[in-house]
Structures are given as C-alpha cells and as structure tokens.
Amino acid sequence: MHRIDCPWCGLRDEIEFAYRGDATVRRPPADAGIDAFYEYVYLRDNPRGWHVEWWHHAAGCRQWIKVVRHTTTHAIHATAKADEDMQVPRS
Amino acid sequence: MSRYSAFRLFLNGLTGHASWPRAWRNPEPRSSYDVVIVGGGGHGLAAAYYLAKEHGIANVAVVEKGPIGLGNTGRNTTIVRSNYMFPQNHRFYEWSLKLWEGLEQDLNFNAMVSQRGVLGLFHSDGQRQIFARRGNWMRLSGIDAELLDRDQVRAIVPQLDFDNARFPIMGGLLQRRGGTVRHDAVAWGYARAADRRGVDIIQHCEVTGIRIVANRVAGVETTRGFIGAKKIGLAVAGNTSHLAAMVGLRLPIESHVLQAFVSEGLKPFVDCVVTFGAGHFYISQSDKGGLVFGGNIDGYNSYAQRGNLPAMEHVWTAGVALMPALSRVRVLRQWGGVMDMTMDGSPLICRTPVEGLYLDGGWCYGGFKATPAAGWCHAHTIANDAPHALNSHFTIDRFRQGLTIDERGAGPNPWLQ
Amino acid sequence: MSRRLAGGGRVDRGARLRFSFDGDAYEGLRGDTLASALMANGVRLVGRSFKYHRPRGIVTAGPEEPNALVELRGGARREANTPMPVIELFDGLEARSQNRWPSLAFDLLSANDLIARFLPAGFYYKTFMWPASFWEKVYEPLIRRSAGLGSAARAPDPDRYETLHAHCDVLVVGSGATGLAAARAAAEAGARVILCEQDFELGGGLLLDPAHEAWRAGMIGALLRQSEATVLSRTSVFGYYDGNVLGAIERVADHLPVPPDHAPRQRFWMIRAREVVLATGALERLIALPDNDRPGVMLAGAALAYLRRFAVAPGERAVMFTNNDEAYDTAFALHDAGIEVAAIVDVRAATARAEPARQRGIDLRLGSVVLGVHGRRGVRGVTVAARDGANAKTLSADLLCVSGGHNPAIQLASQSRTAMRWDSAIAGFVPGESTQRQRSAGAARGLTGIASCARDGAAAGAAAAADAGFAAASGFDLPPDSAEPGTQVEAFWEVRSAGKAFVDLQNDVTADDIRLARREGYEHIEHAKRYTTLSMATDQGKTGGLVGAAVLAAARGEDVAAVGLPTYRPFAVPISFGAIAGHAVGKDFAPIRRTALHRWHERRGARFMEVGPWLRPAYYPQPGEENDAWASVLREARAVRQAVGLCDVSTLGKIDVQGRDAAVFLDRLYTNTFSTLPVGRARYGLMLREDGIVFDDGTTSRLADDHFFMTTTTVNAARVLEHMEYHAQTVWPDLDVQFCAVTDHWASMSLAGPQARATLAKAVEGLDLDNAAFPFMGVGDAAIAGCPVRIFRISFSGELAYEVATPAGHAERVWEAVLAAGRAHGIAPYGVEALGLLRIEKGHVAGPELTGHTTARDLGLERMLKKRGDYVGRVLAERPALADPDRPRLVGLRPVDRRARLRAGGHLVAAPGSAESLGWLASAMPSVELDCWVGLGLLARAESWRGKCLFVAFPLNDETTEVEVTHPHHVDPENARVRA
C-alpha cells in the first residue's frame, strides 16, 4: 500500500487520496485549438519508471499534490504542493 | 502424428508418455520474416495463427521477451462474454465468443471453454434501465441476453445476500453463452497450432527498438539481434505505450494494475460467473474448484505485476457483501496484471502513423475474452493493410474525432474506466 | 490404541478434550492440535489426495501441511481445507475428512489411481474435445464434481471480524530464537515493536527441546515487560506490500468453540512498519521417491514436533531417510524415547553424526537411499539400497521420516521484491539484497543452530531499531553455543525408481509429470508449474516446490539455481475472506447517508430507495396502497400538479463559493454566464467535462457580489467539488476563490404545485411572495416557525415551486410548518418516484439522460453554450463527431395506443423487427396529466421524426410498442406555470 507524504498532512495511507494521473500535462490556453486540447486530455507518456502525478487528498486537506513515484517499484521519491516543480530522478 | 485425442492419450499411456512431441518448437530467429508479431501472449499467438490460417502468411515470427503466455494471458480471471452496450464492442466480442465456441476443435487443444453463463446483477431501477438498454441492444444485434428478476436470480445463485444487503438485488442480465476458458491453455493451444502452420515462436527475445526506414518499418532490434520484418504487429497490452514510444508515438493509454485472486479448491459453490452491481466484484469457479475473483484496477499508473491492500479490501468486502457464505472461505493467491487503460475503456486494433506498424492494445478489462477476435482482426488488418469492419472503430484517431466508445460514460479518466 | 507418551511434551494431561473425526469420538489434551490428537489416538489415514484420491496421512506439524486437510466445524461455521496441524483442539471439536466418497477408508474415486497412467499431467488438454457439445454436458460436470477438496459453508457466517490499523518501528515475524532475540533487542533499544507468531505458543523450534525452555521463558517475560512491545501469537503474516505495509491475521477465537460475545473470530492487522525483521525460519522439504505419500511418511522435523511437543509417538518402528545432519536429532530423539529406529538411511558417504548413531546401536546406512515404500493405507515397510540400487533390502517399519534439507521461509522476503540467490551450502534459495526496509535473520537466511540464530536475531533487531532511530543499549544472554556441527547438506532430490514419486502431494504431481512437461516444451518453471499444477495447491508447494524445480532442472540438464522457483505471490498462508472484509459487510457494506428529515420519513412509513450513499423516500404509502406502489406515486404526483406537494431534496450537492473572483471562476466552470447574475437571483447552470460531454447541472444563486450558493445533482456532488478544486488549485491558481461543501448544513425541501404560493405565504415570515416582488428565479431570506430559511423560487417539476432551505437542525420544524400551512390546500409529501415522474412529464433531463455520453446539443441545451470566453469543455465539444447534427437528440415519446406501457431501456426502431437502433428510451413514467405513459428518449435525426411514429423495441421482454415522437416537454411547453 502506498504511503504518501502529503506536504500538508504528513504520511497517510493511499486510500485517503484519489489518483488523478500525469501532472506534467497543462491545460492549454483557451484559443489553442482542438489538437492542443486533444493532447491535454488524451495523450500520455505513460512511462515505465519515474512518473510525476496528481494525487488529490480527498479524505484530508482536499489539496491536489504532486507525487514522483516509480511505476514499476512503486517507490515514492518526493511529494510537493501543486505549484511546485518536481525533479525526476535520473535512474 | 501429434494430434491430441483420447485414443492417442490411451496409446501414450501404455508407453509411459515417452513419445509426446514438443507442443511448439524453440527455433532460432531467422534474419527476416514477412511479419513479426511482438508479444507472445494469447493475442500475439492468435494473430500469428490467423495470419497463417486465414491469410496464408506463414513466414511469421512471434517474439516474446520471456516465456509465452505469462503476461495478461496467464493472469486474468478467465471470463469470456460479449455483453457490451455499444455495437462497436458487442459485435466484436460476439465474434470472439463465436471463435471461442469452435476454438478447441480448430486448435485441437482443450482450453475448457465453459459456457456456464455470465450474470450481471443490478440493484436499482436506474441500473435496471441501463442493463435493459444494453441487453436490448445485444438482442437487436442477435446476441443472447436475458433480463432476470430477483426470483430468477435466486434460482440460479441462491447464496447471494437477498435478505440483509445494503444494496438489495433487484435482478440481473444473464448471458448464457458467456463463461470461462482455461487461460494458460489458450496461449499453449494457439502456440501449438501456429507452430504447426510454420510460425516461429521465439521466446526470451526482448524487443529493444523498432527500425524505421523512410517512415516504414524495417524490423525489430532485439536482445537476440536484429530481425527484419516487412510488417510488425504489436500485441503487448500493458506495455503498449512503452513499445509505441520506440517510434515516437504517444497514445491515449495509461498502464494500470488489476488484481485477481483465487481461493482454495472447493466442491462446486457457484455455477456461473456473477458480477456485483453495487461494488467491484466478479467471481467464478474454475474446473479445479478454486473461486477466481477480482474487482477494479488499483487505480494508479503501474507496470508492477502486483497489487496493494486497498483494492484487495474493496474486492473482498464486496465479495462477502454479495455472498455472505464466502466469509470463511480461504483465499490462496493474489496477483496483478498490467492493463492498458484507454481514455474511453475500449481497445485499439489499427494501423499506426508508421507504415507497416500495426497495433493491438488498449484492452482495459477486455483483453482475455477478446483473444480470438483480436488476433483474427489484427491478422486481417496486417494482411490487408486495412481494418475489418469489426475493428474499424478501434482506431487511435477516434479520440481526436470525438468517436470515443465509452461504455461506462466515465470520460477520459482511465482510473474510472 | 494410544500413542501418547507417559511423560513430557507441552500438553496438559489434566485437561481432556472430546472431539470427533468423521463421526468417531476421540479424546485429546489441551495443547494438542487436531493432528497430534488423532496421531495420539493411532489414526493414520486422514485424507485423500486431489487427483488420484490416494490415502494420505499427516506429513508436517505446521501450516505447510499438504495432506491432512479437513472440514472443520459444521453448518454456517464450516471451514473447508483446514490443515489439521494448525487446528488447536477444543472441547467438542468436529471435523470431517474431505474429497472422498462414500468414505475415507473406501473411496470410489481412488479408481483414478488405477488408471493413473492415462491421466498424466495436462491430460485434459489433450482430450474431452469430441464431440464438442459433450464438454459442458458430460465431461465438465464430472470433472467439477470430482475436483475441489472440501465444501464451503452455504449460510452467512455468524461470526464478526475486526480490522486493526497498527504502526510500529520494528515488526518481527516469527518467534523462534531469532525472532525473540530480534524483538527483545529492538524493544530494549526503545523501538515500538510488534512480534507476530503464527503458532499458539511462542518459541518456534525452541519448543522442541526442553533444554531451551528457561531461555525461552526468560525472553518472553522480558518482552512482555516492555510497554512498547506488542506480542501476538496465533498471528500469521500473509503479505508484504508496498510502503512497508504488511498484513497479518490474528486468529482470536479459532481455538474456541465459538467466539466470546463482542470478540471477533479473527482480526486483520494492517501493520505499517518502519523496519521489518523476517525471522520466519525454515521449512523442511521432502525427497521424491516411489510412494512417498503413504500414511506414515513424515518429515523428520514433524516427527520430532509430535514426539517432543505433543508427547506422541509418531510410529513404533521408524526409518529415517536424510541428506543432512539435522534429521539425526529426530532419529536420536525417537530412539531415546523408546521408539525403535530401524535404520538411518543417509545419501551421504559420511557424517559427523555417525558416531552417536552407532553409539545408540542404530543401523546407519551411509551412501544409501530408500527405494520405495510398502503398504497402501499406511507404511508397512521400506526398501533400502545403496545409491546405485545394490543390496536392496526391505525393512519393516510403520514410520518413514524424510528430510531433504531445509528451505529458508522466503515467501515474505520475496513478496517484498527481494531477489533470491542460491546458497549451495544449504542447497536452497536465500534472500538477496533488500529493496524495502526489511532484513531476514536466522534460519530465514540460511543459518542453523539455536545459538547462531539467536545471535543473528539480536543483531538484526538492534540494527532495525537503529535504522528506525532507536539506539539505546540493550543486552541479554544468548543460548550457549552447542557443540553440534552446522548441518551438512548434500543436494539430493529424487530417488529414481519405478512408481509414483511425488513432488507435490496435495495435487498429485509426480517427478514423471515434471519430466513430461519438459518433454512437451513446458520447460520454463512457470510453464511447468501451470502445466503440472506443481505448487498450486493450498500448501503452495512449501515442502515440495523446490524438489519439483530440481527435477525439472535435472531434466533440462541445468542447475536448480538457473531454473529458479515460481514467483512467490501473496499469500504466505491462505486467509479467509471474512477477515479482510471486516466489519463492512451486510448492511454495513457502505455507510448510509441520511437527510435531516430521515426520521420524519420513517415515522411517516416511507419506502426508501438507495441513491448513491443516500437513502431517500421513494414514496409514502397510505392506507390501502400498501401493495400498490403506483397508487402512491400517482397520488403524490397528482397532488403536485393539482394542489401542492413537498419533497425532501436535501441530498442535492450544495457548495458555498466565495471570493473576489468567484463569478469569474463560475463563468469558466459553467457553459453559461454567472458574472451577470444579479444578487438575489438564481440561474440554471450546465457544466461540461473537458472532453465536451455534459457533466452536471444545477441551480446557482448569487447571495452577494463575491458569494454564490451552488447546487449539483445528488450523485455528482463529490465529483463536482473535486473538479472545482482541480481547476482552482492547478489550472487557475491565481483566482481568488474559496469554496466549501455545505450539503449537510442545509436541509432543503421543494414545495411545488399551483397552491405552493398560498401554502408558503401562510408559513413564511419576512418575505413578500408576490410574483412581482419575488419572481421566478428569485432568492430571499425569511423565517418559518421561527427558524431561519432561505427561499429559492426554482422548479424541477414544472409547477410553481419554491425550494426552502434551512439549517439541518431546523428541518423537521420547518417541514412540519409547511405541511401544516398546506393542509387546507391538500398538500402531500412526495418522494423520489413522483419527483421523477414530474420531471419526465416536464421534459427536464436527469441521470438517465446525463449518462456521460450526451452533449449539450444532444439534450437540447445548446442555448446554454455561451459564445465567448473560456469554459471547461468548450474546445473539445467542437470535435467533428460531437458537432454532428445527426447525433441522437432529446425527444418526447408517447405510445400510440394510449393504454400501452413504456419501458425505459428500450430501443427506438423504424419498424418492428428492425435491428437498427435509432436511439433509446431513457426515461418513462405514466403521466398524471396526459393519461398515458410518457417518455424521454434520444433519437438520431430527431427533427426528421418529429410528429411521426416509430417503435420502442424491448426484445428482452418480446415487446414492441409504437410511439409518437413529440416535444420533450409533455407538460406546459410554454413554461408558464413556473412563472405564474
């Protein structure tokens, strides 16, 4: 079971959070057109390795937080607030 | 010579079973093939088999990074059915079910296709209407479906909780032709049948790159060297994004882990496949007596073939809520498979922007039951460089066009699909 | 015939317990397991194998038991496949053998054994294919009936279960010398420690030698004195998960006839450990040899356990077959207890134990093997020979003890993703480098000897505590180093000779089966496992799995290390459904949400229905309507259309939105504009998902320039809040907007019908309800019955209506005051069914139309799409297929035959028998205004059908109903009533 260190609440069980996917995609400007929104909504890198992702602390502080997690080992490298940039480890 | 039958089993029994041949050869890869299928699961082996059988293309290699059949083919809950809402899905899965029905004679391998029925339960008027819409649509398409009331459900599965349930059972949608198939045997059966038609099955051969010349495939780089190919089919669900990235393709897919469980062997306990409508749980009983069950994906991107406690708690709780007598049954094993979860819950069997590169993936929960039809459609698409009507909807482009096939109406949220 | 020894053991000879096996009555002692008690009673035949139904006896003294499985207890508490060695005896225990018919002694299916040559591994893949239809009808029912082992209970489990969430610094698994030392070292260093032991007594291997008793007792006493140490016996750790979280099951009451009041039968410990010490010990393995499954063939360590711990003679005349020194302990113990040891047959050429064996006068046969076992229902003798088969000789014996060496119990380490490496010194796999915060210690990493294990455990416990941040000094005595040499194992797996040599006892997998699998190409260990079912039985191959792998390796001409083992997946031991499900079953499966008016509805006799987590009144039967739900629903709906009704709508999601940018934020969430909404007015709003599909709708009111009150549908409330948080926190973090769910703070009720104003006017204080002063979509504060209320003039039913919101604690008072005010007008409370009927008549869309597939245009709501400005979903809603004018679109439907019933879920077809679906009937109800059923559907090319007829096909019921396509607003299409 993932134990996620919420930057606000501390270490909590996975069940308090809702996983919400790749946190590197950004909503395009309103006039960016269909292709840009198509990429934003649908296309994902889906890496085998480190992944920066959203977890919504739904049963806690209600914040969207960023988690750098490894998709094959499930190791968590770091967590951060929504407005922070995350560095992905090299390996 | 090596045909399987009761008679041959008897003869071999007299001679200590010393003369059974290998089920499939273990060949060295040749320098090139007409078609290389990447992925030696049920889908890839089926595609190779149908290329040889239906399209006369036998100069085919299936390359598999490990031993065949140990990805999702060997780690699912073995259910087959065609009870989908939308015609794009139910017509495809119905063709799959038809192929399942004739599979064993076709392959001369007993995969224990067991049409014991698949029963989906509903617990509210709203759910009944959705099931009715689905069942009626299936019937319009010529697929069997029956809407059962509570008493009819009770007659089939008496040990459900009819009396103390939080979400009372109101009825169910039954597809009698649905059921289960012995999953390992599907990979082995297709492998043996494809091998006998000349297909090379190359195990322990991992694809590390796809060579492209002038936007056309030239072959695959592998841990056993370069293998040339005029056409390449990817059948690596769970890892589709990883392979697609080798040619710079991003897909509307997230990989997620889905868990399954099996109990200790029991005398017959539940006859058909039952799906809970008020929680995430489905269950059937294998011919060996184990109760095979599962639920929803764990709900986060993962390439790890193992799950975690929260999803397990959900599934088991739902199981006991549905069938209180399960409470004292002990469960033996827990495992996980990696699903390609697409943004609409429906698959991809299509050409790609790279000439000669074809894709069979994005299976979400449907991969195992799709095996024969997916292989069949994939082979058709490769052989003709154009899809069959049955898979013409399963394109990548549908997301851009707004032609998503979203059974659940969950939208582009793979964790909800 | 009692085989109980006169003295010794850990059983209480003063506490006699009665029990029955297969209906026969026996007596045992407190401290016995069912296995030891039956053995003490001289029972040898205890089960039948899975495939060949061969007679089987007890092989082990632990949960790894492959043969001795029973159905324990009866009725709703029946438990199939329970291993006898883990069943603690209690008075009145009942158990039955399984997988036999008609009886254990005479089992007809043992005929399978006679034709076994035709039933090799995987035989079923090669036959039963002809004729095709025979599989389901003939072959499979036969197979299913003969497969399986025990029968599960059929009735709901009467016992309760509990989950316990635990946290610790150091978790120690196993309480042998290693585990006790580790736990004590960690606890004395200051760490919070949990120690889990699967047995009912702590001590593991220490229990088998009285010489260690003082040290064991001292260690346990010291541990129990540590306030931060939790010591759990009868607790099996079953799984090692991510984040260093482990699952364990404590069998709280399985050793009692029934659990005491308020106590759970089992407790699921979910343990979050900073550090883990795996002191899980080692498991002895068998040696494959012909007929090594006969009752009376037993692992050497098990024989020692029965002898020393339970004071039972496992036989009268024993032969020991071994490839290692440890087994000699058993042989000597048997001999010293007065049991004849006919021979020690050792595959090795030499051993340091030769001298003590000869001192005891035991016939020691070095460089020898057991070639076969005699006796069908129990060992009568064994044939021994030199390793090359020479000098074969049959020895009379009723007990064959076998030791093929020991496998470290690496299941949990393996689950933690630790890679295993081959250790040739013990001929077994040991854990490699840890990937989680975990270390293995003692026998679990291949050590032998009590002293060295204890030393290793103490070091591991101290290191684990230090890694968790606790380094206080600790010190205690360890058991003295014994003179015994370390075990010298010679890898030896199989005696090849004619006959069935089993590598998996429960699943009847023989060494020949493994070789057949390899010949047929199933040569990878995972293929061989699946083809033969090796290691797939309830014991998961704990005693024979490695032997099977070694046989495969030999057939492949490779090392076992290269072949490897199948992946260990959870669970380390099988665990019950109920233990994990815990409390949340039956009515407690999901918490029930109740509105503030719930008790009023109950008192009024409402029939409730589940709407998501909520219970809502479906309708309120009146006398005479008890068996006619439709009568209630129609009466309530008529009251609204003709007089006035009151409905609890508290379940609608409510969100308070504030901030300088609140209006801008809502403009971007909704397809329509809220920044232009005047204070004191409400507006209907439509939200899309970013993919352009309709997400939710509701009415939002402006209470102040920077303050809005939003409502959502009942089912989407949580999702809408999350959607808002996503956009406020990550997409537009610069906006000044705060919001907060207030669904539970406000109760709300919808007062609807031509008499709504008159009713409300009578009840309300402080608000002028005149149409001009308080028009449609007006919002105002007032009081009813002295309670504060907020009144919204909005309508879902299409009638003149007001929604009255009041803080939940005032709900009943306000509700009753409104009912009292409406009594003269014929007011009726109405439920969700009537509400649904009214909205369908009115043509308002709801859940059945908002399916997650429909666009605003599909629902006839294109007027809600603003032309300028950004909002969620605007761009992708313009994708070609979503903008296609031929998409199914909302229409009204009425049966041509006015008496015909419409059924939602039917499909719209152009002609009876047509297979082409043009759309579907989403909702249908009998109208109280039109005297026929009315429906809402989605129909392709709807404009071309308007006013024409087509058919609703419902093939599931063999029904086809001709319907007329109408405007969706069956009632008051001009929308005059709501403004009246």
Place this chain on the structure above:
Amino acid sequence: MPASAPEPLSALHGVAAPGRHAVGGEAPLTLRERRPSLAMLLARKARARDVAAAVQRRFGLALPAPGRAAAAQDASAIWTQPDGWLLSADGAAARDFAGAVKSAVGDAGSVVDQTHGKAVLLLTGAPARRVLATGCRIDLHPRVFAPGRSAVTQIAHIDCILRQVDAAPGYELIVPSSLAEAFYGWLTHAASAYGYEVLAPA
C-alpha cells in the same frame, strides 16, 4: 435571521441515548455528543496573515499550523486545509458564531456556517486509541499524536476531523451530519468490546 431561533435537533437526536453498555461490569469509555457552533474560515488569496491577526484580535486565538488545534476562551480552531480552519464556539459565544467570525475577518476571509453540517462526539477512556484503530488509519500513539494535535482523515470510510483533547486519552470526532448515525453505529460497535457509557450531550 430571526431573533431567537428554536433549539435545533442534532443529527444524533434519538440515536445517542444516554446509558451504560458495560462488558463484565466495566464501561471504561465514555461517549458524549457536543453541540458547538462551527464555522469554516478560509482566508482569501494572500490574506492569511490578515485573517490570523483578526482572529487573534477578536477571539484571542492563534490560528494553528497544519495538524494542530488551538483553543482560547471563546473559540477554538482546527487546521483543516491550507489557509483554512474549522472554528468552534460554545455557550454564549456560539450565538451567530459564523456572523461574528465574518465580522472579525471582513473581506480578508470567507466564512461558512457549518454548525448543522457536522456532528461532534467526544470519546474518552483508556481503550479509546485501540477502538479508533479499528477504523482510523493514522498513528495515534502518544509519541506522535498528543493533546493539541488534530487530523483530517477518514475513519471507517467516513470523513472525520479528529482532535485529541486530553491525555486520558480523549478525542473529539467531527463527522458530516448526514453520516453521523452511520458513524455512531460503527463507533459503538467498536466500543462494545470494552464497554462504554453514553453521557447526555454537553
């Protein structure tokens, strides 16, 4: 707002009946409903400091940091989210409490009355920690959680704001009022293994 609204009914009205539910004569746990006024206070963008100053001025209360609760004479506060606190008041201070908070913070904060949206239970007694551990997934061990600590979490699948009030230990449990009866059912079931006494609401 009428001058004096009648006494509201709590969500646990008729559910939490006072009385002893003993095991072997023992009832080491007490359970008491509390009925404070509650208000959510959310600072406007970049106004958290102003809000804190205003609350300090008006209530003498220092708004707590994440994971903490604070109490003063007339009001107490629990941190629930960034720049957000659940404030509560009893007795005379409870009257129009949300209004009082709003008037204190002005346009620096958004204030939402939650008095009727939550039910508040106080669980006290030696086995309280163990009882909660059957549904609460966070570590309440005194080494890591002590009086003055708070958490927003989920207990037995129900959202719960938890605050430790004393070392007895005593815990205040704040749950959505629509789920109060469900939560009470779970809590008393869990407490039944030890024995508990329900006290009249405070």
